[in-house]
Amino acid sequence: MITSGVATDDNIQITRLEINAAVKCAVDAGVSLIQIREKNISARNLYELTLELVEIVSGSDARLLVNDRADIAAAAGADGVHLTSRSLTAEVVRASFGAGFVVGVSAHLAEDVVSAAAAGADFAVLGPIFATPNKPHPIGVGELSKIVHAAGSLPVLALGGIDASNFRSVVDAGAAGFAAIRSLNDPRSLSDIMKKVGMK
Numbered sequence: 001m002i003t004s005g006v007a008t009d010d011n012i013q014i015t016r017l018e019i020n021a022a023v024k025c026a027v028d029a030g031v032s033l034i035q036i037r038e039k040n041i042s043a044r045n046l047y048e049l050t051l052e053l054v055e056i057v058s059g060s061d062a063r064l065l066v067n068d069r070a071d072i073a074a075a076a077g078a079d080g081v082h083l084t085s086r087s088l089t090a091e092v093v094r095a096s097f098g099a100g101f102v103v104g105v106s107a108h109l110a111e112d113v114v115s116a117a118a119a120g121a122d123f124a125v126l127g128p129i130f131a132t133p134n135k136p137h138p139i140g141v142g143e144l145s146k147i148v149h150a151a152g153s154l155p156v157l158a159l160g161g162i163d164a165s166n167f168r169s170v171v172d173a174g175a176a177g178f179a180a181i182r183s184l185n186d187p188r189s190l191s192d193i194m195k196k197v198g199m200k
Contacts, residue, residue: 001026001184002159007038012045016052022185023053027060029194031184033157033177035082035104037067050076063102070097080104082125085112090119104157108139110150117154124151125179128160129170132182135160141173148174164192 003022007015023034034057036050050066054077057064063080066073070081070093080102083090090103097103105116107124116124128135129144138160139147148156155176162170163183170178183189 001031001033001190002035002037002179002181004181004185005037005039007045007049008040009042009045012041012049016049019049020052020056022187024056025187025190026184027057027062029190030061030197031190031194032061033063033065033179035065035067035179036078037082037181039067043069043072047072047076050078054078065102065104070101074101080122082106083121090116090121094120107147107156110147113147113151113154113156117151121154123155123157123176125157125159126175127158127179129158130161130166132161141169144170144175145173163189164196167193167196 003019007019026034036053038046038049046069050072053064064078065080065082066078067082068084068087073081074097081093082104083093084106090105093103103121105121105124107113107116107126113124113126126144126147128138129141131138144158158170158175158178162178162180167178183193
């Protein structure tokens with residue numbers, strides 16, 4: 001699950017409650033990885049939000065990552081960081097924060113995934129697999145399968161337009177799992193997906 005990114009410093013008092021509720025719902029449903037992707041709030045507000053979410057995931061099997069800010073993730077007690085193309089490299093973060101710090105990396109091409117593996121990332125998030133309102137040019141399931149093969153032992157999570165109707169296709173293509181913003185932040189959609197995930 002990736003948080004919705006709607007928080008700003010002006011609306012943080014309201015949106016933090018919405019984010020907390022969405023993350024609690026995801027944890028209760030058994031989601032194993034949660035990424036805080038709130039790019040439009042101050043470092044202080046991000047730190048305070050992360051502290052709250054650390055408490056929510058505490059005692060569960062879910063891992064909590066902060067987008068881009070390894071320093072805030074470590075200071076607040078989160079499990080790790082998710083890096084974008086504009087972030088520090090996985091190699092630098094690994095050297096600075098140690099082997100136990102989870103490092104995810106965004107990827108769009110096979111080269112990105114191979115580089116992430118070489119730099120010591122724990123996994124890569126590849127997308128968009130399907131079209132989304134903001135990313136209308138998906139790479140498709142066929143390309144996902146090729147890139148998963150190129151990744152070797154590095155787990156690849158699929159991202160982009162994934163919901164209850166199509167998540168099985170990315171798993172069948174070899175993805176280690178999938179990430180989503182819209183469908184995993186909506187309680188009804190989350191429930192539909194998790195019910196189907198549990199089906200044989």
